[in-house]
Amino acid sequence: MANDARVFYFNSANGDEIKAIAKRDASGIMQYTFTVPENTNPYNAFYDFVFSTMNQENYEYFELRPCFDCHENYSFEENANTENSKLLSRNEPVVERRTIKSKRDLANTLLESIANNLGTRSVNAVFDAATQNQTSESSQFQVITVGSDRKPVGLCLITQSSCDTMNDVSAMSLGGSQFGFEISKVSEMDRWERVREIEAAIERYARSKRYQCKVVVTNSGNGDVRQIVCFPSY
16 A cells, blocks of 8 residues: 555675665655664765665564463473573563565565566665766776685776776775775866766675775875775674
């Protein structure tokens, strides 16, 4: 029904729990409401929602209440140290977290339909399709990766026939699971919009790996050098 609302939850790349409400309006169009932390960009929260849905990680909370006046048998362990036993002994409900698996559930149906139409569960592809009416054209920059672990080795500019490597953006050699890029000579005002687009492309790739990034700016004497360092959010 149009007025039915579905409350569910998912986790952001930073590990924050985000509450979401999905419902269809009178014309059958899906609408979503997200309750996000103050430091979370709603655009990024929607990307995290796509990631969670494509990986079947959306969840709900379900309350189990003891039934002492009916003839049902409970299979909870009798060990007094178990959480369920302690809750039942106090006649209190048990709150259980359950993953929402059904692709037809209101929490999943819109993005699952998009993925089905695209023929792919790529987070970036589904995100692009879901937001094509809210955003401008897709990013003109792409992170170059190698190997099965998709290690970033550079950035390229997408053209009509190829993707041209950018000499002013270089991958940084960092230890552990971190990766980073250095953008050189960004002091010219006419380049700031381009720099922001480059950073957005890198951060978007990072979010697809559930990483978060920070930007460090230094001055080499020939203009600012911006370093973007990305690392796991856990």
